[in-house]
Amino acid sequence: MSKAGFETRAIHAGYEPDPTTGAVIPPIYATSTYKQDGVGGLRGGYEYSRSANPTRTALEGALASVEEGERGFVFASGLAGEDTLVRSTCRPGDHVVLPDDAYGGTYRLFDKVEQAWGVEHTPAAVSDVDAVRAAIQPGRTKLVWLETPTNPLLNVGDIEALAAVAHEAGALLVVDNTFASPYLQQPLTLGADVVVHSTTKYVGGHSDVVGGALVVRDHELAERIAFHQNSIGAVPGPFDCFLTHRGLKTLGVRMDRHCDNAERVVDFLTGHPAVTQVIYPGLPEHPGHAVASRQMKRFGGMVSFRVAGGVEQALAVCERTSVFTLGESLGGVESLIEHPGRMTHASVAGTELEVPDDLVRLSVGIETADDLLADLDRALGQR
Incomplete structure (x- = not known):
């Protein structure tokens, strides 16, 4: 599947037809818990649907495939995914570089929530590599946050160049790929470390479901995010995952x-x-x-x-x-x-x-x- 075209992966990746019934679409597993085969004997790794749900697993696998990443994670909203990412990568005293025309909800998250937690931020023009470099505080900056195109001024950042700048400073490059969608742009192939989506938007595509996603290319970072996803618990229900996955296919x-x-x-x-x-x-x-x-x-x-x-x-x-x-x-x-x-x-x-x-x-x-x-x-x- 990794060598297949985008549309093929969007339709088929993350799920094989059900071995019992042959169902070609992932069922909606409307369950909160799972029968164990003895204490700790989990079937497929499922024990509680905050931790994992088969409908969610299928969506996460499909998103990872279309973004050409190592692993995908979905959340109850884009902002829930963003907050989980910050908790997974930053600690009080750390610093983040934000776009100077970031989405208002992202700015509010950093200005009113993360800053109160001790994570500071500096805005910089994503279209100016030197401005982003100047905004980085060596030793403190953990994330360089990029939207491209930005919301709503549609400024464009050079993902490859900004990834190099971030990595020189020991920071991760995060790309909010909501406006472009995975179909038009795959930031991980250009050097980004994390892709953020509000799947409410183009991925879902029908204005009938709210959700978010993170896709990463590093296994160790994936493990940290998985731990925080489960610990924080801002996950979507199976019906939301079903709708989002259906949208991704088209x-x-x-x-x-x-x-x-x-x-x-x-x-x-x-x-x-x-x-x-x-x-x-x-x-x-x-x-x-x-x-x-x-x-x-x-x-x-x-x-x-x-x-x-x-x-x-x-x-x-x-x-x-x-x-x-x-x-x-x-x-x-x-x-x-x-x-x-x-x-x-x-x-x-x-x-x-x-x-x-x-x-x-x-x-x-x-x-x-x-x-x-x-x-x-x-x-x-x-x-």
């Missing part, structure tokens, strides 16, 4: 359509009189275009743009669409529109991570592209 075909539609949207927005800037790594003028072209298969389904008229016009555009649903999150089959400054990134208002108030973020879904363009045209006003 990730490749969905991402191609997300990218097709996003490219149409970008073409439409570019040059529109109501739009002052379109932000998309696929544009040649995007400062991270060359790096994104090298490390991504395509440029994804996320598009951000700034509007003439400032914050009031940005809010109005968000409220006028009908095919684009006003809502947080991203990566589902349906298109979403949001105002990051007032919604997903409200937690960074007033900090150095604050996003422009005229910014609108789109999660471009897989609907008919002409309907999406017509909806945006109405919301922005006629040419």
